[in-house]
Amino acid sequence: MTIHTGYLWIVLGMGLVTYLPRWFPLFFLARRNLPQWLIDWLDLIPAAILSALLVPELVTVGTPRHLVLWRPELWVALPTFIFALKTKSLGGTVVVGMVLFWAVQRVV
């Protein structure tokens, strides 16, 4: 099994442009006192990112994306959401979500 030279350069380039944005803020921001407004702003980012990752995943499909509201992904999300809210258990939520999704796919 050999690695194509052109491919090696592509993958090295991809690796570099992926690593740098991950590394830069950690290397330069972590050991520094940040202004309060930036800390407040960064504190909101996780909730924002998780919601931005999740919602389109539940209500859109395809490339280019289009809106489909009644998909199993969304039906299952509602009980999974309630389970997570009640139990605050990450592992439990993953298992419950998987089982519900599996069951819904069997029925539909």
Added chain:
Amino acid sequence: MPPTAKTDTLVVANVLRPGKAIVVNGPIRGPGQPIFQVLMKCNKMVSDSPKNRQNVKASILQGLAAAWPICLGYIPIGLAFGVLAQKAGLNPVEIMLMSILVFAGSAQFIAVSMLSAGAGAAAIIVTTFAVNLRHFLMSSSLAVFLGDTTRKKLSLFAYGVTDESFAVNHARFSQKTWGPDPALVVNHTANVAWVASTLIGGYSGKFFPEGAFGIDYALTAMFICLLIFQLKGRIYVITAIISGLAAAVLSLSIPGSSYIVLASIFAATTVLGIRKWIQ
């Protein structure tokens, strides 16, 4: 120094860290040398203890306990990626190389589909950069909690910042139950799961039944719970609602995944702006 004091010193040391003594200047008992000094030494030893073997073991166990939902979620995606990459003409070594060097699910899928469409290197690398720029926000957000960490460890940690490891680590950092060591274990355990599952997919994804046990939903369910961990008050709920709606609308109108970064920045900035304006 009286011999009894010396013996006391060694007994204390042996209980905490076998084979290592605490050196206290002067006798423990006696005027001007209170037991307080020994307690301070012990306290320092406990706080220095990440170097301790027991704590390394504890960090690994904590990290593994936090990482397993991520690993579970990576298996179907990794297998699917491996199968797709193999169909696009990559051999297992090439697949593994990309998973090790890039370690970013969606960017890898896009790169492989661009490769099979005959796209050039520059186009693939620029697209990868755009897709993975969201990690800049995540690393910035994690940086707040990693002030006491060495730059070497930060550089090692940065390699494993993904959507999933970020969310799991951030939730625990903000509950103040987390440190850089277990976080590092989370990142690298997830990495091993990703590399291994893409490699297995590259050899033969055909052995695995598609959609078995609803495993395709593992990451979605994980994100649902991690989002709930982040909803620590009204301001976070409002941010999440604005961001989710903005992301859904943007994802319909602009191609690619830049909607994640745009919606997040828009939501956080809007909410902070409104709060400033009200106050």
